[in-house]
Amino acid sequence: MFDVPVSLSPSRVEAFTSCPMAFRFASIEKLPEPPGIHMTRGSLVHRALELFFMSPAADRTAARLHTALEAALVEYHTDPEFTGLALGPDEITEFERECHELIGNYLRMEDPTAVREIGLELHLSAQVDTLTLRGIIDRLELDSDGELVVTDYKTGRAPSEHYEQKSLAGVHFYSFLCERVFGRRPRAIRLMYLRSGETITATPSEQSVKFITTRTQAVWKAVERACQTGDFRPRPGPLCSGCAFQEWCPAFGGDPERAAVEATARYALLAPA
Numbered sequence: 001m002f003d004v005p006v007s008l009s010p011s012r013v014e015a016f017t018s019c020p021m022a023f024r025f026a027s028i029e030k031l032p033e034p035p036g037i038h039m040t041r042g043s044l045v046h047r048a049l050e051l052f053f054m055s056p057a058a059d060r061t062a063a064r065l066h067t068a069l070e071a072a073l074v075e076y077h078t079d080p081e082f083t084g085l086a087l088g089p090d091e092i093t094e095f096e097r098e099c100h101e102l103i104g105n106y107l108r109m110e111d112p113t114a115v116r117e118i119g120l121e122l123h124l125s126a127q128v129d130t131l132t133l134r135g136i137i138d139r140l141e142l143d144s145d146g147e148l149v150v151t152d153y154k155t156g157r158a159p160s161e162h163y164e165q166k167s168l169a170g171v172h173f174y175s176f177l178c179e180r181v182f183g184r185r186p187r188a189i190r191l192m193y194l195r196s197g198e199t200i201t202a203t204p205s206e207q208s209v210k211f212i213t214t215r216t217q218a219v220w221k222a223v224e225r226a227c228q229t230g231d232f233r234p235r236p237g238p239l240c241s242g243c244a245f246q247e248w249c250p251a252f253g254g255d256p257e258r259a260a261v262e263a264t265a266r267y268a269l270l271a272p273a
């Protein structure tokens, strides 16, 4: 009924497990979505940190980071991910203030002059059977012993203890990719929550790698089944309030078959390329 995807990323795995119906709209039908302010703020801060880490270690000062953020803001000025938000002057001021606050928090979390990065926004992929697993690592670095460390910046809230393991699943996925691509398992994976200033660190193990491979393969089988049967169930939950496809969701009385035409007509011009 639908073409089966040939690749999966950690965010797609999470998207399918959170709501198969939303996954169908976004990842199978690839319908456009309007940009969201949290997403845009996150991308912009990631870009600022990427620009910042292109500077030599000794030059990584607070002033340099705020300059990197200004450069990222200029880049985003004409980007549909930003223009599509249609923010007014006061909202733009608030948006920029929040971006500066997040990178200010970052500077209290680690000493950037001590970071030995070897990759920024690193695109990795590896084959598992017929499936290609893909991921983008925010920062890959070496620790003082020359071991690999994966760092992922987060601009949303830190998870409660209950959800901590779930949020680490994505970085375990990156660790798995590193092992496949570089032949070395990272010593640590870190999630840096720039809003709260917390860092969650995990140590990848044989068990975590096995868990990721088994879970990803199970999700892929479920995606494959859903594509063949057309049965993508809605899973109402906290994500519904921000879901761009609610109007076409059967859980809210909508008709998913109308989404392709109607969402494309409504969102095409607003969505990022």
Ligand code: SF4
Binding pocket: 019, 021, 022, 234, 235, 236, 237, 239, 240, 241, 243, 244, 245, 246, 249, 250, 251, 252
């Ligand atoms: S509205 Fe909720 S249940 Fe429906 S597709 Fe969106 S996230 Fe899923």
